[in-house]
Amino acid sequence: GESVGLHLPTLSVQEGDNSIINCAYSNSASDYFIWYKQESGKGPQFIIDIRSNMDKRQGQRVTVLLNKTVKHLSLQIAATQPGDSAVYFCAEKALNGQNFVFGPGTRLSVLP
Amino acid sequence: DAGVIQSPRHEVTEMGQEVTLRCKPISGHDYLFWYRQTMMRGLELLIYFNNNVPIDDSGMPEDRFSAKMPNASFSTLKIQPSEPRDSAVYFCASSLRTGGKYEQYFGPGTRLTVT
Numbered sequence: 001g002e003s004v005g006l007h008l009p010t011l012s013v014q015e016g017d018n019s020i021i022n023c024a025y026s027n028s029a030s031d032y033f034i035w036y037k038q039e040s041g042k043g044p045q046f047i048i049d050i051r052s053n054m055d056k057r058q059g060q061r062v063t064v065l066l067n068k069t070v071k072h073l074s075l076q077i078a079a080t081q082p083g084d085s086a087v088y089f090c091a092e093k094a095l096n097g098q099n100f101v102f103g104p105g106t107r108l109s110v111l112p
Numbered sequence: 113d114a115g116v117i118q119s120p121r122h123e124v125t126e127m128g129q130e131v132t133l134r135c136k137p138i139s140g141h142d143y144l145f146w147y148r149q150t151m152m153r154g155l156e157l158l159i160y161f162n163n164n165v166p167i168d169d170s171g172m173p174e175d176r177f178s179a180k181m182p183n184a185s186f187s188t189l190k191i192q193p194s195e196p197r198d199s200a201v202y203f204c205a206s207s208l209r210t211g212g213k214y215e216q217y218f219g220p221g222t223r224l225t226v227t
Contacts, residue, residue: 015139020206032214034214034215034216041220042220043116043203043205043218043219043220043221044155044203044205044216044218045218046215046217049211049213049214049215089155093214098143098160098162098167098168098209098214099145099157099160099168100157100214100216101157101174102154102155102156103154105154105155
């Protein structure tokens with residue numbers, strides 16, 4: 001895998017602070033969403049998912065919020081650690097579809 | 113489980129040559145996806161299979177690209193002839209659609225450079 005590129009939105013946070021990564025999705029008919037993390041040299045890795053009938057879901061140190069009214073998804077990472085540095089993608093799946101459309105990604109940089 | 117396996121990890125070839133990328137999905141998974149990742153276009157779905165049958169190949173750029181899945185444990189993505197604009201990282205992913213879960217497991221990717 002590769003880091004995606006030079007023109008990604010970048011979020012820089014201090015170690016220990018909370019991070020919020022945002023994603024605007026395009027299809028109002030999307031019924032399922034996933035956040036992926038991609039570290040340099042690796043493929044995307046699943047973090048957390050959420051269905052469209054939910055507005056919040058929590059995992060270990062991560063929370064995903066879904067606002068269908070404005071077609072917005074966010075990923076919150078609590079107590080950000082150096083190992084959280086990566087590119088984060090949201091992906092949406094259309095109702096009755098099987099494939100996902102990925103967003104452009106956001107690079108998270110954790111400062112010591 | 114070893115996860116999704118892709119080979120080669122890196123491929124450098126000259127324009128006009130045939131390139132074959134290989135993927136072994138996670139055993140028991142019933143869906144297999146091929147993606148391409150570039151700086152300009154991000155992560156794009158090329159084609160996906162369900163139970164070895166191609167379902168949607170609308171993302172395949174052109175006739176130079178072809179993909180096969182002869183059995184549940186192997187898939188190939190072929191580019192013939194290759195062009196410099198095909199340079200990208202190609203990912204294979206697999207998933208098991210059960211219980212309403214759609215998580216895809218990605219391989220490490222193949223970095224293709226066409227000169």
